[in-house]
Amino acid sequence: MAPRATAAPTLHKVIMVGSGGVGKSALTLQFMYDEFVEDYEPTKADSYRKKVVLDGEEVQIDILDTAGQEDYAAIRDNYFRSGEGFLCVFSITEPESFDATQEFREQILRVKNDENIPFLLVGNKSDLQEKRRVPLDACTERAAAWRVPYVETSAKTRDNVDKVFFDLMREIRSRKSDDSRASNGQVKKGKSKRFKCQIL
Amino acid sequence: MDFESPDVEKDFPGLYASESGRKSNESDFSDGGDHEKPSKKGLLGRSKDKKEKKDRGYAALEGDSSPEEDTDTKSPSKSKKTKSFKFPTKSKEKREKSRDKEKVLEDAVKQRELSEKEKKKEKEREKEREREKKEKEKRDKLREKDKEKEEKAKFKLESKEKLKDDKKDKTKDKDKEKVKEKDKEKVKEKDKEKVKEKDKDKKEKKLTKVPSTVTSGIPFEEIFTLGVALPIFGVPLHQSVERSRCHDDAALPLLVRDSIDYLQAYGLKSTQIYRAEADKVKLQQLRKLYDDRCAPFPYHWDVPVACALIKTYLSELPESILTQELHGQFEQTTAIAETQRLAAMAGLTGKLPHCNLALLGWLMVHFNCVAREHQVNHATIAQICTYMAPALNMSQNLLTYLITKADKLFPNVELTKYIPPLLTLPAEFPDSASAIALELRKQESLLSQIHAEMHAGFITPARDQRLWEAQTILTQLKRKLRAVQKSAEPNALSTPQMSIEEKTPEAIPSRKSSQTTDPQISSPPTDTTDGAKAALPPVADVFQPEHTTITDSANVQETFTAEFEDNFDFAAKDLTITPPEPTVPEPTPEPVKEKPKLTEIEMKKLRLELENAEYLQLKSLLQAKINSEQFEIVKLRSQVALKNKQEGNVPSVKETKDHTPEEQELRQRLIRENAALEQKRLSLINQIFQERVACTQLKIEIAMKELL
Numbered sequence: 001m002a003p004r005a006t007a008a009p010t011l012h013k014v015i016m017v018g019s020g021g022v023g024k025s026a027l028t029l030q031f032m033y034d035e036f037v038e039d040y041e042p043t044k045a046d047s048y049r050k051k052v053v054l055d056g057e058e059v060q061i062d063i064l065d066t067a068g069q070e071d072y073a074a075i076r077d078n079y080f081r082s083g084e085g086f087l088c089v090f091s092i093t094e095p096e097s098f099d100a101t102q103e104f105r106e107q108i109l110r111v112k113n114d115e116n117i118p119f120l121l122v123g124n125k126s127d128l129q130e131k132r133r134v135p136l137d138a139c140t141e142r143a144a145a146w147r148v149p150y151v152e153t154s155a156k157t158r159d160n161v162d163k164v165f166f167d168l169m170r171e172i173r174s175r176k177s178d179d180s181r182a183s184n185g186q187v188k189k190g191k192s193k194r195f196k197c198q199i200l
Numbered sequence: 201m202d203f204e205s206p207d208v209e210k211d212f213p214g215l216y217a218s219e220s221g222r223k224s225n226e227s228d229f230s231d232g233g234d235h236e237k238p239s240k241k242g243l244l245g246r247s248k249d250k251k252e253k254k255d256r257g258y259a260a261l262e263g264d265s266s267p268e269e270d271t272d273t274k275s276p277s278k279s280k281k282t283k284s285f286k287f288p289t290k291s292k293e294k295r296e297k298s299r300d301k302e303k304v305l306e307d308a309v310k311q312r313e314l315s316e317k318e319k320k321k322e323k324e325r326e327k328e329r330e331r332e333k334k335e336k337e338k339r340d341k342l343r344e345k346d347k348e349k350e351e352k353a354k355f356k357l358e359s360k361e362k363l364k365d366d367k368k369d370k371t372k373d374k375d376k377e378k379v380k381e382k383d384k385e386k387v388k389e390k391d392k393e394k395v396k397e398k399d400k401d402k403k404e405k406k407l408t409k410v411p412s413t414v415t416s417g418i419p420f421e422e423i424f425t426l427g428v429a430l431p432i433f434g435v436p437l438h439q440s441v442e443r444s445r446c447h448d449d450a451a452l453p454l455l456v457r458d459s460i461d462y463l464q465a466y467g468l469k470s471t472q473i474y475r476a477e478a479d480k481v482k483l484q485q486l487r488k489l490y491d492d493r494c495a496p497f498p499y500h501w502d503v504p505v506a507c508a509l510i511k512t513y514l515s516e517l518p519e520s521i522l523t524q525e526l527h528g529q530f531e532q533t534t535a536i537a538e539t540q541r542l543a544a545m546a547g548l549t550g551k552l553p554h555c556n557l558a559l560l561g562w563l564m565v566h567f568n569c570v571a572r573e574h575q576v577n578h579a580t581i582a583q584i585c586t587y588m589a590p591a592l593n594m595s596q597n598l599l600t601y602l603i604t605k606a607d608k609l610f611p612n613v614e615l616t617k618y619i620p621p622l623l624t625l626p627a628e629f630p631d632s633a634s635a636i637a638l639e640l641r642k643q644e645s646l647l648s649q650i651h652a653e654m655h656a657g658f659i660t661p662a663r664d665q666r667l668w669e670a671q672t673i674l675t676q677l678k679r680k681l682r683a684v685q686k687s688a689e690p691n692a693l694s695t696p697q698m699s700i701e702e703k704t705p706e707a708i709p710s711r712k713s714s715q716t717t718d719p720q721i722s723s724p725p726t727d728t729t730d731g732a733k734a735a736l737p738p739v740a741d742v743f744q745p746e747h748t749t750i751t752d753s754a755n756v757q758e759t760f761t762a763e764f765e766d767n768f769d770f771a772a773k774d775l776t777i778t779p780p781e782p783t784v785p786e787p788t789p790e791p792v793k794e795k796p797k798l799t800e801i802e803m804k805k806l807r808l809e810l811e812n813a814e815y816l817q818l819k820s821l822l823q824a825k826i827n828s829e830q831f832e833i834v835k836l837r838s839q840v841a842l843k844n845k846q847e848g849n850v851p852s853v854k855e856t857k858d859h860t861p862e863e864q865e866l867r868q869r870l871i872r873e874n875a876a877l878e879q880k881r882l883s884l885i886n887q888i889f890q891e892r893v894a895c896t897q898l899k900i901e902i903a904m905k906e907l908l
Contacts, residue, residue: 045671046674046678047668047671048675062672074824078655078667079667081664082664082665
């Protein structure tokens, strides 16, 4: 993988987590293809790849859209291990999904064993303010407790969709360069190496 | 080396060269067979080759060994160095070949020797200390992973030993071999010390940075353990099919498929086919590559090797390809009068498990093809029998008969060339829906295999990468397929159908993991079922009675067994292993039912394929679970064994003491309770089974409704 990193653009692996029906796929598809799919169709696992320009640098983003349903937890774990950043999505209209973020967070920390893993708490369906059932305070409070950013999005109106992905990529990038500095290794190889070690 | 992250090597490319050298200490057992029988018919050129290799090997090994000797102060086996080091270099050679980069690596090795000699003594100690510090840091983080690996290593040692023993049995002692045999033992003894030395070795090798000649990025020891822990050779047929599957549904191990493909393409006109002695080195390499799930290189293939690979595989199957129960009957059938023989034989083959039938069919049809060309290749049926009968453990009569009647006995077998699933995202996907569906199915099969391997504990960055890659391809294929369908069916009939089908397999696993979710999932279908029945009187007529009772659906099954044998067999096999299995095949008959009602043949075909893909996926998902369970069993067993060793027989002593009446009463009660629980479990399994059947049927009805 090391030689690949030099040849191809830097690759950031992002994983979408959250309960079923909160809009993980909708966010992903909106970001990838500018499309909004109305009808709900549970995901098992889907992965997308896109080249984007992040602060003037061309990078590649791999987005793994996971299943919200517990049935696929086993499959999910295999991916968590190799994910570099996480978007933890819930629906602001559904308190249960907000509660579930706690569990997802713990699961990720358990697999990654790293408190500072790039992570964004995302409250989706912000277009449905009238149906809001998760107060903003609770969201920001939890984000603060986790020391992660909190962003509200709407996959339907595309509000903040790019923002969450780009913010996360920035976090991943800075995380990677921190790691390479910490390991005082060679510039490029160190990046990938240091990071992977923590995965394992 | 097992205690290190694979990434470490990645960042120190020089390691790969050394890796292969060291690795060979572990893999020496497989080398042992290489030269067991000096190839009699060995072409002159080839044997010369071998000599050259050996010479080169010796040259390289001295350099290789010296640093070890220097640092290795504890090793009692020091004095044996010249002998024991034959192996590392030899199999290093192998690696080189397998990477098709012999010369580069060799140069690299020489460079390394030189530089090592120069630098080693001065810098070694300083750098070692530095590395040690770094590695300790890393290890802290890797602690968990390490535990896993330790277990794997233990397991590895066990199975290695087993394999060695097997090898020894087979060896026909000749002088040279005896020497090697000794070496093997020495190396074996050394193995444990090697583990300690390995860290040192690694550090040494890091000192000299040799450009990596291995580009695959797959850490060898990881793959090695996979090959040893879950080998392809020498395990029951169905296991090797699971572990090394053809992703296009042909239920035979990939290696047999590849061999037959090769022979069908290049061997039919060759006079070497099923006759000539194979190059043992190549054969061993191929075998190891397949055990390790690596793709072989064109270099490895030639006609005699392909023949020998099939033969080796067959002869190492623990059970007869005709199964223990049926083998005798097969043999007896050869004595029946010709008029009834074919029918009797066909009856017997029909009883074979699916993968046995597939393998047998492929082999016999292939042999038949070969024999048909006997005027060119001189391989008559008799010749093939002589070559293969011992490996298949069949009488010549039986084998002859099976080959001659292959067309009639295995009419469904078609020797199609295997096209493996795409490995990287292509610029252009196929355009036709059926081609996409086909590739989709392969990718799903591949993906589930990767998941299974990861669940079994074999996690490497390379496998991670493959997982993402396969998942990306899969997603793209799905999208493409949807797009194609949309454009093909402007009335959007197929789109809703698609989505339903995708939901089907997702809802099913939910049943097995959590029964609490059942009502939610099954309730929407029930709502619509009535509507479906009303809307489709003719169709509903056909399967209305089925959707509540299994007995009825079982009847339907029978009529379709031929088409869906694959799934059925899995059910039969898995029933004993894990409860959720039986339901997998159950739904298959239904979709077929509906097909005839649809108008367009294209649609029918596509739907069939899609459904098949979904069920296949589900099947492999369950298979993955089984695999991980199996691995778990192995792990637990080794733990138990370890515990037993540590504790000696203390517990058993205790047990004999405790025989108070209360104890006995308690025991009795527990036994009774366990029996009751077991009963409960069985009935629950049955219930899950029934519910899932009902559920799938309901879903299919919905799909039908949406379609019409």
